[in-house]
Amino acid sequence: QVQLVQSGGGLVQAGGSLSLSCAASGLTFSTYALAWFRQPPGKEREIIVVIGRNSGHSYEADSVKGRFTISRDNAKSTVYLQMSSLKPEDTAVYYCAAAYQELWELPKLSRDYPYWGQGTQVTVSS
Numbered sequence: 001q002v003q004l005v006q007s008g009g010g011l012v013q014a015g016g017s018l019s020l021s022c023a024a025s026g027l028t029f030s031t032y033a034l035a036w037f038r039q040p041p042g043k044e045r046e047i048i049v050v051i052g053r054n055s056g057h058s059y060e061a062d063s064v065k066g067r068f069t070i071s072r073d074n075a076k077s078t079v080y081l082q083m084s085s086l087k088p089e090d091t092a093v094y095y096c097a098a099a100y101q102e103l104w105e106l107p108k109l110s111r112d113y114p115y116w117g118q119g120t121q122v123t124v125s126s
Contacts, residue, residue, distance in 0.1 A: 009120035022096030
């Protein structure tokens with residue numbers, strides 16, 4: 001049984017930093033692409049960052065480029081999201097997700113990801 005368990009998040013002032021973790025079990029972690037999505041209040045879920053099996057292969061959405069960093073530790077089966085220079089518009093529920101990566105291309109759609117974390121609230125105050 002695959003499980004993704006998230007930790008971190010909370011309330012931070014604008015301009016601050018926050019980190020999220022997502023520990024996986026029940027899968028061969030090194031063969032999976034890992035992503036962080038977020039869902040702002042009243043909006044649809046959107047992808048923000050993805051990291052491939054090869055840690056050197058990643059994608060960042062324009063909205064977070066240069067501010068958010070995704071990383072993975074295969075030995076710990078954990079993916080991380082480091083967020084800095086946070087803005088009020090970053091307020092959302094954040095989800096980690098995992099998808100088996102067969103090809104070089106990184107999956108970027110929600111429907112590509114069969115496994116999801118429980119979600120963590122991140123609130124950025126102005």
